[in-house]
Amino acid sequence: MNWHLPDADETPAAEVEREAAVWRPLAEAARELVDLCVMSDVEEDEVRAAQADVEAAVARLRKVRRTQTLGQQHLTGGRRRPWGNPVIGLRNPIAPPLHVTSDATGRAETRFHCGAAYEGPPGLVHGGVVSLILDQVLGHSVGAAGRPGMTGTLTIVYRQGTPLGDLRVEAWIDREDGIKTWAKAHMIGPRGVTAEAEGVFILPRAIRERLLDRS
Numbered sequence: 001m002n003w004h005l006p007d008a009d010e011t012p013a014a015e016v017e018r019e020a021a022v023w024r025p026l027a028e029a030a031r032e033l034v035d036l037c038v039m040s041d042v043e044e045d046e047v048r049a050a051q052a053d054v055e056a057a058v059a060r061l062r063k064v065r066r067t068q069t070l071g072q073q074h075l076t077g078g079r080r081r082p083w084g085n086p087v088i089g090l091r092n093p094i095a096p097p098l099h100v101t102s103d104a105t106g107r108a109e110t111r112f113h114c115g116a117a118y119e120g121p122p123g124l125v126h127g128g129v130v131s132l133i134l135d136q137v138l139g140h141s142v143g144a145a146g147r148p149g150m151t152g153t154l155t156i157v158y159r160q161g162t163p164l165g166d167l168r169v170e171a172w173i174d175r176e177d178g179i180k181t182w183a184k185a186h187m188i189g190p191r192g193v194t195a196e197a198e199g200v201f202i203l204p205r206a207i208r209e210r211l212l213d214r215s
């Protein structure tokens with residue numbers, strides 16, 4: 001059973017790309033700023049001068065603040081513009097960001113870089129970040145298979161520390177039963193699998209009822 005939820009964002013692709021070209025460079029600069037807040041070793045006067053520069057940029061951006069979050073405005077169900085997402089969002093400096101490729105069977109893969117801002121134990125990615133990324137790619141997998149849902153239960157087994165740097169995640173559908181879909185994923189570092197994930201994704205009752213009403 002597959003569910004095809006409506007694509008909520010009707011904006012023409014060329015306009016989406018134009019807006020992306022405006023916001024992406026800002027987020028990229030902010031990501032480097034986040035990295036340098038952790039990694040820069042400049043003199044203290046330089047730190048204070050940088051603070052003033054950042055405060056000036058913040059004052060510009062603060063002039064107009066949207067009333068709805070990006071997810072609320074562009075409904076992530078449409079998956080055209082999950083730009084605020086903390087894992088894949090092109091406008092979100094917290095996101096590495098991941099670019100996930102997938103096929104209609106739900107097999108998904110992504111290669112990405114986790115820098116110093118994601119450090120937990122020395123030299124290793126924070127376990128919560130590992131879980132965050134695995135949850136996102138599992139969610140992508142079930143969505144790609146036409147079985148979108150919310151994470152009901154997520155189980156992570158940490159096999160070895162995940163080193164900061166270049167990483168890969170693979171995800172696939174394990175099984176499905178009615179409104180529930182189980183997906184699995186591996187986080188893979190230079191020395192093999194670092195963490196294994198299993199999630200059960202459930203189409204929430206409210207959406208089930210909406211789909212029933214339409215049929």
Ligand SMILES: CC(C)(COP(=O)(O)OP(=O)(O)OC[C@H]1O[C@@H](n2cnc3c(N)ncnc32)[C@H](O)[C@@H]1OP(=O)(O)O)[C@@H](O)C(=O)NCCC(=O)NCCSC(=O)Cc1ccccc1
Pocket residue numbers: 135136139140143149150151152153180200202203204205206
């Ligand atoms: C939707 C649901 C999980 C279930 O609610 P309802 O639909 O009202 O459930 P209902 O009571 O009708 O039971 C139906 C069946 O399901 C079973 N079952 C129920 N619960 C659980 C469970 N926890 N775990 C396992 N199974 C459970 C229950 O036994 C029953 O089974 P049965 O038919 O008897 O065999 C709800 O509790 C919720 O919204 N939780 C918050 C989710 C949330 O915030 N997640 C994090 C945000 S998502 C994210 O970030 C990832 C992402 C990234 C990117 C893209 C996409 C995703």
